[in-house]
Amino acid sequence: MKDLATELQQRKSEGLYRSRRITESAQSTEIIIDGKKLLNFCSNDYLALANHPDIKQAMKKGLDQYGTGSGSAHLISGHSRAHHALEEELADFTGYPRALLFSTGYMANSGIAQSLCGQGDGIFEDRLNHASLLDGALLSGARLQRYGHLDIDDLNSKLAASKKQEKLVMTDAVFSMDGDIAPVGELAETCHQHQAWLMIDDAHGFGTLGKQGRGTLEQLNVSPAEVPIYMATLGKAAGTAGAFVAGSEDLIEYLIQHARSYVYTTAMPPALAEASRASLKIIQHESWRREQLQSLIKRFRSGAQQLGLQLMHSATAIQPIVTGDSQQAIRVSEQLLDKNILISAIRPPTVPNGSARLRITLSAAHTEQQIDQLLNELEKIFSTT
């Protein structure tokens, strides 16, 4: 048996120990943690919908109508009118024939990989993909090959060399720890040439990108017809919880038959589906949220550049500052906390070794003054380290 205490102690000494803070308020640009009011720059609530009155009202109404629990899996008796309506609205919104709800994005990704691929098949993933995509591939039993970040040539040669029966390419659309965007049009072309499936995970693009918030495909002007599998989550910009996969009639029916993370789990509460329906309406109709977010991103980037901070190639709400060293990332995060600013230090294995970072995320509800306050504190900290 391994010595857990020693291993935990070693993690601490490497600056890799993780611990939780206790939040005592709703998500917002200001949150109460351990009794202290903090300026929040580490939430994925990009459009400030996680505590929106209309969405809460829809959820309350859903609770009155359906109660709290769905009672069973979708294929037994848990698939409510609310779930079904949300699926239809998500399909409409994303421009796909059908959509299928999953309880979490993690489960959607494992369901896709495991349904389409097994032993004898090949899954190809960008080196910086989210852990849920990697885990999905491992669970499927297919051979997992990772290609260089955004490196179409590398993918191309790996696909060309592969003799696998089914080939599935999976990628973050917006990379969760870097904020850059995959070249989806070129990926689609490459996949088409090699008769490989293409799946994109738009957890961070859905709601925030594109004029109408349809996500990365709208932003890059790529037709849904070119990307057979589209997945996005509802716990980030949409401010609720859960995830969905959009695709053809046959893809969705196939997932309903085969995706174990769909079949063998209780359906999300119907009231939550009602909340997501209300959120989808706001995403569609309030483009000012995306405009506001974009203008704050520009303000942050130009301010940070003036300070000589090393930014990443990101035009999205994810604006990391890489420190490299894990201990330094923690130190900066703690110094910011002393100034009542909350930004978490992201360390390996979430990011590659030697690329620890402060993952700053912006929200449409931040004010220009709050952005300037952050820049001010960053200036003080980085000029003395």
Ligand SMILES: *Cc1c(COP(=O)(O)O)cnc(C)c1O
């Ligand atoms: C957050 C995230 C997920 C997981 O979604 P959950 O609904 O939180 O399980 C999957 N993929 C990416 C890229 C993510 O950022």
